Amino acid sequence: MKKVFALILAAAMLLSMTHVFAEEKTVLTMWCIATESDANRPAYEAAIAAYEAAHPDVKIEWEAFENQSYKTKIKAAMSDPSTLPDIFFTWAGAFLGDFVNDGNVYCLDEAYQPFAESLPEVMLQNASYGGKHYGVPLTMNIVAMFANMDLLAEAGYDAVPTTYEDLIACCDALVEKGIIPFGCSGGETWCVTEYLEPIIEKTIGYEALNEIFAGRATWNDPAIAGAVDAFQEMITKGYFDPNGLSLGNDQVKANFIAGEYAFYQNGSWNCGEVNDAEGNFQVALFPVMDAEKATYGQVIGGPSDTLAVAATSKNPELAAQAAFELGKEICHYGYLAGSGLPAWTPDYDTSEVKPLVAAVADIVAKADGMVLFGDTAMSADPANTYLNFVSKVYGCEIDGAGFIESLTNALQ
Amino acid sequence: MKRTFTYRLHIFLFLLPALILFVGILIAPIVMSAWYSVHDFNSISSTKMDFVGLDNYVTLFSREMINPETGKVFANDKFMGDALVNSLILAVLSVFIQLPLSLIIALKLSKGIRGERAYLSIFFMPVLISTVIIGRLWMNIYDPGKAGILNAALRATGADQWLFPWISGRITSSKLAFTGQWTGFRETALGAAFVPILWQYVGYHMLLMYAGIKGVPSELLEAAELDGCSEGQVNRHIIIPYIKPILKVSVIFAVTGSLKSFDLIYALMKDTTKAELPSTLMYKLLFLHNRYGLGSAIAVVLIVLCFAFALLITLAFRDKGEKVS
Numbered sequence: 001m002k003k004v005f006a007l008i009l010a011a012a013m014l015l016s017m018t019h020v021f022a023e024e025k026t027v028l029t030m031w032c033i034a035t036e037s038d039a040n041r042p043a044y045e046a047a048i049a050a051y052e053a054a055h056p057d058v059k060i061e062w063e064a065f066e067n068q069s070y071k072t073k074i075k076a077a078m079s080d081p082s083t084l085p086d087i088f089f090t091w092a093g094a095f096l097g098d099f100v101n102d103g104n105v106y107c108l109d110e111a112y113q114p115f116a117e118s119l120p121e122v123m124l125q126n127a128s129y130g131g132k133h134y135g136v137p138l139t140m141n142i143v144a145m146f147a148n149m150d151l152l153a154e155a156g157y158d159a160v161p162t163t164y165e166d167l168i169a170c171c172d173a174l175v176e177k178g179i180i181p182f183g184c185s186g187g188e189t190w191c192v193t194e195y196l197e198p199i200i201e202k203t204i205g206y207e208a209l210n211e212i213f214a215g216r217a218t219w220n221d222p223a224i225a226g227a228v229d230a231f232q233e234m235i236t237k238g239y240f241d242p243n244g245l246s247l248g249n250d251q252v253k254a255n256f257i258a259g260e261y262a263f264y265q266n267g268s269w270n271c272g273e274v275n276d277a278e279g280n281f282q283v284a285l286f287p288v289m290d291a292e293k294a295t296y297g298q299v300i301g302g303p304s305d306t307l308a309v310a311a312t313s314k315n316p317e318l319a320a321q322a323a324f325e326l327g328k329e330i331c332h333y334g335y336l337a338g339s340g341l342p343a344w345t346p347d348y349d350t351s352e353v354k355p356l357v358a359a360v361a362d363i364v365a366k367a368d369g370m371v372l373f374g375d376t377a378m379s380a381d382p383a384n385t386y387l388n389f390v391s392k393v394y395g396c397e398i399d400g401a402g403f404i405e406s407l408t409n410a411l412q
Numbered sequence: 413m414k415r416t417f418t419y420r421l422h423i424f425l426f427l428l429p430a431l432i433l434f435v436g437i438l439i440a441p442i443v444m445s446a447w448y449s450v451h452d453f454n455s456i457s458s459t460k461m462d463f464v465g466l467d468n469y470v471t472l473f474s475r476e477m478i479n480p481e482t483g484k485v486f487a488n489d490k491f492m493g494d495a496l497v498n499s500l501i502l503a504v505l506s507v508f509i510q511l512p513l514s515l516i517i518a519l520k521l522s523k524g525i526r527g528e529r530a531y532l533s534i535f536f537m538p539v540l541i542s543t544v545i546i547g548r549l550w551m552n553i554y555d556p557g558k559a560g561i562l563n564a565a566l567r568a569t570g571a572d573q574w575l576f577p578w579i580s581g582r583i584t585s586s587k588l589a590f591t592g593q594w595t596g597f598r599e600t601a602l603g604a605a606f607v608p609i610l611w612q613y614v615g616y617h618m619l620l621m622y623a624g625i626k627g628v629p630s631e632l633l634e635a636a637e638l639d640g641c642s643e644g645q646v647n648r649h650i651i652i653p654y655i656k657p658i659l660k661v662s663v664i665f666a667v668t669g670s671l672k673s674f675d676l677i678y679a680l681m682k683d684t685t686k687a688e689l690p691s692t693l694m695y696k697l698l699f700l701h702n703r704y705g706l707g708s709a710i711a712v713v714l715i716v717l718c719f720a721f722a723l724l725i726t727l728a729f730r731d732k733g734e735k736v737s
Contacts, residue, residue: 068682071699071700075699076699098702186596186683187595187596187681187683188682188683189683235588236587236588242556242589242593243556243591243592243593245556245588245593245596245597246556246593246594246595246596247555247556247557248682251557255557379702380454380700380701381701381702381703384696384700384701385701388489388685389489395585395586395596395597395686396586396587396588397585397586397598405486406486406487406489408482409479409482409484409486410487410488410489412479412480
């Protein structure tokens, strides 16, 4: 009996030690914003599962954080780069640029070469600094004007107006019918920029707006003041839900989906959600305000969601390769789910892409020019100063002249 | 001699862990904040720190600044004065509304009314609930749409017919009319944020005062009763003077808490611009603008103000001839 007992104990001991002799996996850590409620969560889960299946010797340990708190976390981690994970989510433009300038990001030029065929170099433009690539784009997004066609039909419209005059006439007809034309969250200032930036772009043209965001030109342009005044006129004429001033974006979006507003202008990442909602929805762009300087096909947006590799990573080459492979798959699954447009050239069946996503993809394919979202294109301090004044515009605290003068002086 | 030295060494060794914690957790961060506050520092790079002297403090306390390139005067969006005034208003409201309310409840409950323990728990409950949950709760109360209880109540009673135009008439910051967007205008957002802040901590101060009142010797109360004192006289001449040290602590907590207030206002409004407090401005400058020097300057100002107010309140509560420790 004693021998049997000893044998069982020895076997148990040997079993418990098997992991010691097993081949150890290389662990890559990753931070992102794909929380449980994020539209991109399933895409991340599928991409990570696919990567781990293709690389059984690598384990991705990933954590997801809420968008706003992540901005704080990643910046705090940059002041002590040893705390950074191997791969981290970031926004392209000046947000990533600040980290690159301080030498905290690994250059991806070498790792990019095997993926060059499926990832056009132009898609890396927003994450390139000094001619070098530092970020892997995931999906790309633009500002889109979602329209509830059932409500437009009530006002006598069977298509989304494509000229400014038509849009104003449509809004008047909607108001007359007791329908609120637009919903916009004032509680989250970035939502106001989703209206203001296209209006400014369609007034001064995408090249001029790009110059301003890049800091090569100032806001001191009477045409911008005119665009701001036109936006405020739409607010004061009752084209916007007055409650929006203190609502969050989730509530505004829910109101639009519930049929309380005729239009909702926001990121194309909402395509999947709007597409799956009950109702007849279409997507379009904000019309041209000054045909001499802008065209209908000029859009706000571009590849912004990005994966980057920390310069402090212990396995930078492996992490860089993983970032590209993950980026490609996140793009793949995100595109099919409708949470963004593909920054990577699709090499899979796209016949099941949702109609609204396909419509936005068509808009992007025909785009005449793009301007990255202002709060991403500008570095942190000017971007947040800009948001402060945008908030005042939506609250009708300053007019167009006040906006351009205050912003010009505050940013110089 | 040797024995005395050994004795002192023992004391030092026993105090050392606490000293290390005190310096590491309290003193070092204050010193570091003061150091950062005299630098232009972007929080991402620890190597790029430009010494700017008191420039950060000048920026914080200048409502208007001059653009060095154009020579034009412009509104400084990093001005801290308004946020500080908002904090002081909150402190005044805390001391003159929140604390008297807490004292009245504590006095009533300590008289041994029926359901005393249940009331204690009910009043203390908001203190136990996460501030984020309270923020969400009040967000729903203030919701300008159909879900908002406050606006629904006003509409049901018809009070919105005169109240909303009355508030609209007092809004000077915007051309828009007030239709129930409590957190949407500068004139209403601050008040909307203060109500839950005051409400949440009534129970906290009430419990402190209740414990103090329960500690009043029963002989004193019985003697007063035998002498024919009314309830008001007992409260005024025996209980309140007896719990003066607790009242002092409550006032210090209320005032310094108002200066540091952050979590509820942040949970209630994603964009705190319309009800800015020094701590919300500090958060924005530190983590959104990446202006660590400016943010640290606010931290230093808050530390100095908290110590100054604590000292002033201690002096105000000092009995004649009593030394301030």
